Amino acid sequence: MTPDPLTDLSARVVAGDVRAIARAISLVEDDGPAGRDLIRAIYPRTGRAFLVGITGAPGTGKSTLVDRLIAEIRSSGLKVGVIAVDPTSPFSGGAVLGDRVRMNAHAGDTGVFIRSMATRGHLGGLARATSDAALVLDAAGCDIVIIETVGVGQDEVDIVSAADISIVLLVPGAGDDLQAIKAGVMEIGDIFVVNKADREGADRVVQGVASNLSLKAYDASEWKPPIVKTEATTGAGVDTLWKDVGRFREWAATHRPEHRRQRYRARLRDVLATSFLQHVDRVLPAGEFDRLVEAVSERTRDPYSVVQDLMNRMLHPESRIPDHERR
């Protein structure tokens, strides 16, 4: 008997097989039924990994810092997976195993898995694909999964919010503190890192972030985001950063037990909404959605009754009323 390819793949993922992990991440990136079946198969083996989100504007030193963190994590014998997300990149990460430079830096270390990901054009799909890729790495036995994403927009906020901790990277230079505030990353940062601390103006960025944080009153049980200065190129400050991550993890375990549950709730709602839309797209006769759009724009139908009809049809396909019989 030939083994079920999917069972075989999920078993190899759980065993930590690098090629299987790469294949599995490609499947979840494709956002098709095979990816969903794979997640179903590995899901019971997930939930152990601690997810670390890192975001910052282009060139702030995220990759350099992540490399340092990998070394820090590996020195304590833990397995680490990295997902580098670039929402703006036109290139698919699918065929590539990872960043070439970094592949070399950690070549031969089976305790490190690095994967680049990029959008494949479906809106909102990237955060979901990233979460699923993190599940793959989790099932593969990674103790820590780092999700690195470029930029400061809503996509990044969504992606980083799916992590257990969010680290925001800033650098000295034109209005970086302002940049963070504008994009709403102030709210998501559990730790603020001022990288390139060797550069002129680092202390001003620290001050800027500190004065922003001081606008909010933190009581004793709340986490007040620390501001850590690092120099990723030399590794200075990275040990402090990693200790703060550990402190946060301990704090969150006792003070934020609901955090993961809220994430699962958001996830479930997202999957539900997406699956419903995909189902509609699949079963609706070609051109019908466009006709409904036309009817709404012509005022012969209204959006609410259209959606109500669609829901009835999807949920009770046997009682489908043909359009021409509808009053």
Ligand SMILES: Nc1nc2c(ncn2[C@@H]2O[C@H](COP(=O)(O)OP(=O)(O)OP(=O)(O)O)[C@@H](O)[C@H]2O)c(=O)[nH]1
């Ligand atoms: N002076 C200085 N340069 C740094 C430091 N950290 C990183 N760099 C340099 O900054 C440049 C960008 O670093 P990356 O690690 O590629 O930055 P990134 O945020 O991953 O960049 P993107 O992925 O393009 O958004 C590189 O030339 C690094 O060597 C630092 O602490 N000090």
Ligand SMILES: [Mg+2]
């Ligand atoms: Mg980078």
